Amino acid sequence: MSTLRFKVVETAFNRKAVKFESPKEATSSYYGKYVFSRKKMYDYLPKETYESLINAIDHKEPLSRDIADSVAEGMKQWALDNGAKHYTHWFQPLTDGTAEKHDAFIEHDGKEGVLETFSGKLLMQQEPDASSFPNGGIRNTFEARGYSAWDISSPAFILDNTLCIPTIFISYTGESLDYKTPLLRALNAVDKAGTAVARFFDPTVKHVISYLGWEQEYFLVDEALYAARPDLAMTGRTLMGHESAKNQQLEDHYLGAIPTRVEAFMEELEVECHKLGIPVKTCHNEVAPNQFELAPIYEETNLANDHNLLLMSLMDDVARRHNFRVLLHEKPFSGVNGSGKHNNWSLGTDKGVLLFAPGKTPKGHLQFLTFIVNVMVAVYNHNGLLKASISSATNGHRLGANEAPPAIISMFLGSQLTEILDGLENNKESWKQMKGKEGMSLNLSQIPELLIDNTDRNRTSPFAFTGNRFEFRAVGSSANCASAMIALNAAVADQLNQFKQSIDDRLRKGQELNEAIIEEVISLLKYSKNIHFDGNGYSDEWKEEAARRGLDCETSVPLIFDSYLKPESVQMFARTGVLSKVELEARNEVKWEMYTKKIQIEARVLGDLAINHVLPVATRFQSLLLDNVYKIKSLFPQVKADEIAEQDYITIEKIAYHMKSIRAKVNDMIEARRVANVIEDERKKAIAYHDEVFPCLDIIRYHIDRLELMIDDEMWSLPKYRELLFIR
Numbered sequence: 204m205s206t207l208r209f210k211v212v213e214t215a216f217n218r219k220a221v222k223f224e225s226p227k228e229a230t231s232s233y234y235g236k237y238v239f240s241r242k243k244m245y246d247y248l249p250k251e252t253y254e255s256l257i258n259a260i261d262h263k264e265p266l267s268r269d270i271a272d273s274v275a276e277g278m279k280q281w282a283l284d285n286g287a288k289h290y291t292h293w294f295q296p297l298t299d300g301t302a303e304k305h306d307a308f309i310e311h312d313g314k315e316g317v318l319e320t321f322s323g324k325l326l327m328q329q330e331p332d333a334s335s336f337p338n339g340g341i342r343n344t345f346e347a348r349g350y351s352a353w354d355i356s357s358p359a360f361i362l363d364n365t366l367c368i369p370t371i372f373i374s375y376t377g378e379s380l381d382y383k384t385p386l387l388r389a390l391n392a393v394d395k396a397g398t399a400v401a402r403f404f405d406p407t408v409k410h411v412i413s414y415l416g417w418e419q420e421y422f423l424v425d426e427a428l429y430a431a432r433p434d435l436a437m438t439g440r441t442l443m444g445h446e447s448a449k450n451q452q453l454e455d456h457y458l459g460a461i462p463t464r465v466e467a468f469m470e471e472l473e474v475e476c477h478k479l480g481i482p483v484k485t486c487h488n489e490v491a492p493n494q495f496e497l498a499p500i501y502e503e504t505n506l507a508n509d510h511n512l513l514l515m516s517l518m519d520d521v522a523r524r525h526n527f528r529v530l531l532h533e534k535p536f537s538g539v540n541g542s543g544k545h546n547n548w549s550l551g552t553d554k555g556v557l558l559f560a561p562g563k564t565p566k567g568h569l570q571f572l573t574f575i576v577n578v579m580v581a582v583y584n585h586n587g588l589l590k591a592s593i594s595s596a597t598n599g600h601r602l603g604a605n606e607a608p609p610a611i612i613s614m615f616l617g618s619q620l621t622e623i624l625d626g627l628e629n630n631k632e633s634w635k636q637m638k639g640k641e642g643m644s645l646n647l648s649q650i651p652e653l654l655i656d657n658t659d660r661n662r663t664s665p666f667a668f669t670g671n672r673f674e675f676r677a678v679g680s681s682a683n684c685a686s687a688m689i690a691l692n693a694a695v696a697d698q699l700n701q702f703k704q705s706i707d708d709r710l711r712k713g714q715e716l717n718e719a720i721i722e723e724v725i726s727l728l729k730y731s732k733n734i735h736f737d738g739n740g741y742s743d744e745w746k747e748e749a750a751r752r753g754l755d756c757e758t759s760v761p762l763i764f765d766s767y768l769k770p771e772s773v774q775m776f777a778r779t780g781v782l783s784k785v786e787l788e789a790r791n792e793v794k795w796e797m798y799t800k801k802i803q804i805e806a807r808v809l810g811d812l813a814i815n816h817v818l819p820v821a822t823r824f825q826s827l828l829l830d831n832v833y834k835i836k837s838l839f840p841q842v843k844a845d846e847i848a849e850q851d852y853i854t855i856e857k858i859a860y861h862m863k864s865i866r867a868k869v870n871d872m873i874e875a876r877r878v879a880n881v882i883e884d885e886r887k888k889a890i891a892y893h894d895e896v897f898p899c900l901d902i903i904r905y906h907i908d909r910l911e912l913m914i915d916d917e918m919w920s921l922p923k924y925r926e927l928l929f930i931r
């Protein structure tokens with residue numbers, strides 16, 4: 204009998220909330236406690252050092268070596284004062300997540316003791332043993348050197364008694380081996396290009412800043428149940444499990460009461476985030492049972508991304524203290540919604556003007572239209588690439604599954620913006636009538652206010668305009684946001700550069716500035732119209748329509764990655780200086796390899812579960828039925844016995860059929876893996892895994908889930924959906 208399952212279910216269901224004493228003080232008193240913020244820099248650094256560092260950060264200038272020594276000294280003192288014993292360069296390898304190598308601050312003092320030291324050299328650059336991080340062939344193993352280098356634009360912080368220094372990670376030959384390097388390049392590119400265009404409207408603009416506000420969705424599961432499901436523990440998702448009779452049909456979980464255990468977890472998580480300067484603001488339930496969401500106030504993109512990565516590891520730590528496990532997988536359970544990470548993205552000037560928000564004057568409106576239309580063109584030209592930027596083995600389960608954005612990138616603009624753009628196309632003078640907040644006159648005058656509270660939001664769109672920003676909703680919950688932000692900011696930067704050139708050409712030909720801009724905007728609007736779609740993205744008609752419009756409709760993840768290597772992508776990344784062809788090729792190798800590995804692990808785990816858990820239980824139940832039939836036959840005359848045992852016969856045959864099917868498919872899957880594993884080309888191997896191995900998983904699952912419905916509940920050895928999905 205399945206005693207283990209009942210034991211863990213009992214443990215999980217009887218679990219009490221872990222007490223968490225929220226600090227009595229106001230949040231502002233401990234906010235950023237563990238961050239080496241400007242205030243801490245001011246307190247711990249000599250005046251000249253402080254000024255040089257701030258100047259370098261604000262003007263993106265390199266920091267001189269002697270300044271670095273002085274910064275390191277102050278930073279060390281602050282870290283020691285706050286209980287840190289170690290330091291680490293904290294970086295973002297091409298696996299999702301972060302990596303670090305901890306070193307103690309100590310050095311021999313020459314008197315058989317130690318003293319704490321930290322130098323500018325150690326702060327600025329290190330050489331982690333990097334041979335084990337994916338690099339797509341850029342580093343040969345004998346030249347396994349990779350360097351991490353300090354990113355002064357993201358502040359150091361203390362986590363678990365370790366001073367963490369955000370760094371980039373590059374190869375000996377200077378190619379990026381991480382997400383942060385190309386992200387910083389893309390942010391610089393969009394800064395330069397955006398500034399040049401923004402200066403058409405305000406010549407005093409010095410910088411354009413990219414902002415990101417992510418919304419992180421996740422599931423919680425009790426840790427006892429989690430531990431009893433090898434598929435969850437090893438792959439992050441359930442590879443089998445029949446739907447619970449009740450899941451999200453009633454939608455009663457959404458914005459409903461949060462269970463006390465979860466509430467305690469959320470409270471502690473929020474406090475931890477605030478101490479680390481992560482400005483989380485909202486926590487609530489999501490649509491699916493056990494699904495929740497957390498969102499911060501938006502920040503500059505590089506920092507926001509660091510904060511999201513930090514959050515993901517914090518969540519894991521805090522969850523364990525509350526006897527939970529966090530599931531960041533995009534699709535942990537079939538039959539209920541998956542998790543995403545909406546990337547709210549905008550551009551703003553150093554003057555505090557949000558460029559996707561309608562302005563207050565006709566000039567402001569023209570600037571707004573200019574930036575919106577340039578984003579439309581960028582997303583249109585690179586829709587396949589943007590899809591590639593959010594694609595992964597895990598997000599592949601979620602996209603196009605009638606709950607999340609479809610596997611086609613289009614743009615939702617909403618009725619008001621659509622109306623404005625249509626108006627513009629028909630009458631190029633119409634932007635002059637768009638009145639701002641002050642000028643409440645006719646027709647389009649209320650638009651600015653209404654747009655800010657854009658209510659007709661379309662949940663089926665992967666990329667939606669939401670008043671003063673765009674919401675890229677297709678990003679996966681476990682992903683590093685940088686992947687999407689690199690592609691998007693680079694594509695937009697490239698388009699803004701081209702726009703600037705076109706306007707300069709027009710000006711050279713003697714056209715007046717506003718006239719030049721409006722004509723260019725209208726022509727770009729006409730050109731990029733096909734990316735605009737406000738309808739239902741889940742419908743089959745849209746798939747057909749999108750194909751007619753020439754949008755990228757590929758659904759196979761390994762083939763979606765090809766977009767990175769298409770000439771238009773390679774050229775765009777080269778023009779903006781964000782990624783070289785060598786880097787793109789190497790990164791794709793890593794993507795294909797990771798895809799293969801994820802499916803390979805899933806296939807192995809499901810194979811084991813099927814053979815070691817499911818088939819033995821099915822056999823036991825089947826023999827119980829057979830035993831019953833024998834007894835009936837020994838007691839009753841043949842005809843009567845057949846009548847009584849009729850259902851048993853049917854069930855026995857069904858069980859036999861499912862068991863046979865499982866065995867056959869597991870063998871097929873092993874064979875498909877054997878064939879795929881000898882393919883050397885990473886792309887072809889990933890395609891083989893996608894086409895030949897992956898489909899076996901669903902078929903095996905189907906038969907297992909049928910068996911789960913038939914077999915005596917007491918015999919079933921693994922926690923069921925109805926147990927996993929409802930926290931008491």
Ligand code: ADP
Nearest residue numbers: 414415416417498499500501547548549671672
């Ligand atoms: P939703 O209604 O979609 O849940 P919220 O109002 O909770 O949206 O905001 C989602 C995220 O968008 C938050 O992180 C918020 O800070 C962010 N956000 C708001 N304005 C901007 C902006 N201009 N640029 C980037 N992110 C923004």
Ligand code: MG
Nearest residue numbers: 418545547674
């Ligand atoms: Mg949202």
